[in-house]
Amino acid sequence: MLVLMMIEDMLADLGCESVTTAATVDRALALINAQVFDAAMLDMNLNGDKSHAVAEALAARGVPFVYSTGNGGHDMKEGYPDRPVLKKPFKFEQLVESLTRLTLSPLER
């Protein structure tokens, strides 16, 4: 909860106009269906449910996303291993760099 609030603050500092958060897979899927997102950050473990369904929904809509995890990404059994991973804890600068890469067009990367 506190980590999520910090990330919200970091994103606001970065100039994100709108930040929406979801604590469960169901809520995340509902939001992805209802709104258009520029980028997403996905916890590898959303409240105990595997977040794979969310990754699939994001990929299907072409929303770029970065994983965030406490385990360095090697715990990923299903998912998108080629997507970037932010290892917790991470610095503001790492979040900025990661999101900047995500939102650049493929040619600019």
Next chain:
Amino acid sequence: MAISKITKKSEEQKDAEATVEKFKEDLGPFVVAAETTRMAMVFTDAKEPDDPLIFANDSFLSLTGYDRKEVLGKSFRFLLAHADDAKALAQLKTEFESASHSGSEVLCRRKDGSEFWTDVFISPVRNERGDLVQHFASFADLTKHKEEQAQSKMLIDELNHRVKNTLSTVQSIVWQALRTSSDPKVNQESIESRLFALSRSHDLLTRESWKSAGLRDVVNDALAPFVVADGRAERIVITGENIRFPPKAALALGIAFNELATNAVKYGAFSNGEGSILIEWTMKPSPPDGNRLFLHWQEKGGPTVTPPSRKGFGSRVIERGLAHELEGTVHLAYRSDGLVCTMNIPTPKGARHG
């Protein structure tokens, strides 16, 4: 040709059985021991290519699930889970050549298709002239050991996950404190207060094996350091069932109650000698999603409340953080006679009073 081969095999078989019979006569008690020991063991004919089995004890048969007649005459390699397992084949070759003294871990397959790990130890058996006539192989089932290894790896991964999440939480506590104030004393207090609240929630969850925690215990533990002074224990009333919440929700609730209590001590009912706090909750059915928790935190008798000019971190944690984490609504009302916090949150599926 096929028939002649079978005939040849059965001739071999007869020879082998005769050899084993001779063993029994020569070595009586040792053969009985080999037949009845709980360690799986076999003898192979070292004079034939591929070391066919000439003896298998009962433990070997129960380990592999085969009947004796199904294994006698077969090459040792038939046990391998993957016939082309180059590493296992190389290990077995080394074992057969007696170049290993520590045994080899090999993945094998039972008759029913299931796989199991075993340690294989192979020793040569020589006749009086010193010629290699047989191999003796024993097997130590590693299934339990492998399960324990997997369990241990899972625990380490889980521990690492929790440590990293906790470090992130600590980072966010420090980050918030430094954004809110530049006074080192204020920062120290707010960081310590939140770290200790987190620590108390961890203690509670550890006592409950990190399965769940009761709401009453969460509230009591969160408020414990705030009620020790000034007879405050007498000025607080907590009414409600010990409804169980999963660890993540319990941690969030612990932090939220710590924020409410901190505020009460600084500005609210616990900032003077008379104020009191009433905390009560009930669980009500709320079809179709199950039950919802309605919680009321009401302060009375403190100094007259004026709404803060800007919302601090504490109120954000309670109204936004907690509401989001528990997918409910949480509201703070700065009523002049005392702060009121109301929570309306879904209780976990299958939540029991406990």
